[in-house]
Amino acid sequence: MIAIIDYKAGNLTSVARAVTHLGFPCAVTRDAALIRRAERIIFPGVGAAGAAMSHLRQLGLDEVLTEQAAAGKPLLGICIGCQVVLDHSAENDTRCLGLVAGRVAAFPAGLTDENGRPLKIPHMGWNRIHIRRDHPILEGILPEDEFYFVHGYYPVPDDPADVLATSDYGLIFPTVIGRGHLVATQFHLEKSGRSGLRMLKNFCTWNPSAEA
Amino acid sequence: MLSKRIIPCLDVRDGRTTKGIRFRDNVDIGDPVAMARFYYEEGADEIVFYDITASHERRSIMIDVVRRVAETIFIPFSVGGGVRTLEDMREVLLAGAEKVSVNSAAVSHPDVIARGAEAFGSQCIVLGMDVKRVEQSAAIPSGYEVVINGGRTHTGLDALEWAQRAERLGAGEICLNSIDADGTQEGYELNLTALISTQVGIPVIASGGAGRPEHLRDVLTTGRADAALIASMVHFGSYTISAIKSYLSGCGIRVRRCR
Numbered sequence: 001m002i003a004i005i006d007y008k009a010g011n012l013t014s015v016a017r018a019v020t021h022l023g024f025p026c027a028v029t030r031d032a033a034l035i036r037r038a039e040r041i042i043f044p045g046v047g048a049a050g051a052a053m054s055h056l057r058q059l060g061l062d063e064v065l066t067e068q069a070a071a072g073k074p075l076l077g078i079c080i081g082c083q084v085v086l087d088h089s090a091e092n093d094t095r096c097l098g099l100v101a102g103r104v105a106a107f108p109a110g111l112t113d114e115n116g117r118p119l120k121i122p123h124m125g126w127n128r129i130h131i132r133r134d135h136p137i138l139e140g141i142l143p144e145d146e147f148y149f150v151h152g153y154y155p156v157p158d159d160p161a162d163v164l165a166t167s168d169y170g171l172i173f174p175t176v177i178g179r180g181h182l183v184a185t186q187f188h189l190e191k192s193g194r195s196g197l198r199m200l201k202n203f204c205t206w207n208p209s210a211e212a
Numbered sequence: 213m214l215s216k217r218i219i220p221c222l223d224v225r226d227g228r229t230t231k232g233i234r235f236r237d238n239v240d241i242g243d244p245v246a247m248a249r250f251y252y253e254e255g256a257d258e259i260v261f262y263d264i265t266a267s268h269e270r271r272s273i274m275i276d277v278v279r280r281v282a283e284t285i286f287i288p289f290s291v292g293g294g295v296r297t298l299e300d301m302r303e304v305l306l307a308g309a310e311k312v313s314v315n316s317a318a319v320s321h322p323d324v325i326a327r328g329a330e331a332f333g334s335q336c337i338v339l340g341m342d343v344k345r346v347e348q349s350a351a352i353p354s355g356y357e358v359v360i361n362g363g364r365t366h367t368g369l370d371a372l373e374w375a376q377r378a379e380r381l382g383a384g385e386i387c388l389n390s391i392d393a394d395g396t397q398e399g400y401e402l403n404l405t406a407l408i409s410t411q412v413g414i415p416v417i418a419s420g421g422a423g424r425p426e427h428l429r430d431v432l433t434t435g436r437a438d439a440a441l442i443a444s445m446v447h448f449g450s451y452t453i454s455a456i457k458s459y460l461s462g463c464g465i466r467v468r469r470c471r
Contacts, residue, residue: 125214
């Protein structure tokens with residue numbers, strides 16, 4: 001069973017629907033016992049980092065996630081779930097989970113496209129990714145594949161080796177990060193058509209222990 | 213860089229789509245779920261559902277449609293039409309839509325935008341606006357006025373000022389429909405689209421007037437739109453989304469190629 005962490009961060013049902021569509025049993029839950037029993041964990045979410053972290057702390061899920069990450073359970077963060085795994089977010093000046101060393105930065109003002117026209121923030125819509133490091137979650141992903149993004153902040157791991165893929169929106173920024181048994185995507189896998197479903201399926205079948 | 217989005221719009225009344233004459237394969241053209249699936253497979257980047265159900269009691273039918281669509285397609289979709297309150301928004305979003313659009317309700321109660329953005333996040337809240345060309349005046353300096361009731365009622369709001377105000381209130385996106393161009397299939401209102409798109413910091417979806425792929429090319433370049441809404445040109449089978457995207461791609465416009 002895959003536990004999809006429910007921490008009042010919106011749109012959890014769409015992740016559950018996508019996982020169910022792929023044929024994997026899952027539960028949207030905030031029950032620590034169920035999360036501990038799960039074979040893997042998906043940590044989704046939209047919204048602001050400050051609200052996300054305070055909900056996690058109120059529910060005691062910050063400790064459960066930290067403990068489960070340390071235990072080596074496969075963990076997938078999506079969107080805000082890709083940000084709060086780092087140490088700190090510039091959004092609401094938020095201390096985060098610190099599962100991956102690094103910080104979350106805001107898109108700076110004044111970004112322009114190749115014609116010098118201003119780019120709109122948040123970065124919303126379909127964009128490509130550029131794979132920096134092979135990883136089982138990226139298996140079968142092609143350079144022309146695109147993914148659906150909605151965000152004004154992006155993850156910056158300290159260790160460049162934790163950056164699995166980047167995207168370009170006036171600047172090059174990390175969009176898939178991974179360290180050990182944890183992977184996280186800034187974009188919404190569950191809303192990225194077949195390319196996203198492919199990556200989600202890769203996670204659902206990923207066996208990081210077997211690689212070690 | 214972001215791809216330009218191509219967004220088919222489905223009108224739904226009492227749980228059934230109201231347009232669509234010639235459809236390939238075995239798609240039930242009256243079934244919004246089947247049509248959404250068809251467009252998803254064809255490479256639509258997003259889908260807009262517009263609920264034109266007249267009676268409020270029948271809204272539960274639309275919510276059921278939203279739920280079934282969410283189980284079927286894995287791209288963002290929005291729902292508009294008859295969304296008036298925070299509770300209407302919550303219902304649609306919980307059923308699985310990414311975004312909800314408000315139109316006339318926002319004109320009479322602009323704070324619904326702010327309250328929706330506060331409760332669900334700006335990315336969920338789309339301002340739908342119907343706009344008509346009028347004489348420039350002190351009240352309507354842009355020469356474009358916001359209208360409601362399908363264009364029958366003038367609001368006295370300047371389209372540009374309204375768009376900017378909606379952005380300040382927290383709208384995450386604007387779906388800009390030209391009443392003058394709507395239904396003509398002779399092309400989008402390029403001046404209007406460029407005017408709004410360059411003066412707000414949120415994405416603008418152009419709507420009204422699409423009849424040929426060239427129209428999309430024009431609105432996505434000259435019109436500076438971030439996305440283009442299409443209806444008849446695909447519903448009636450004159451074009452496929454993949455053919456439109458091939459054409460745009462050939463014009464040097466970046467669009468998402470679907471695998």
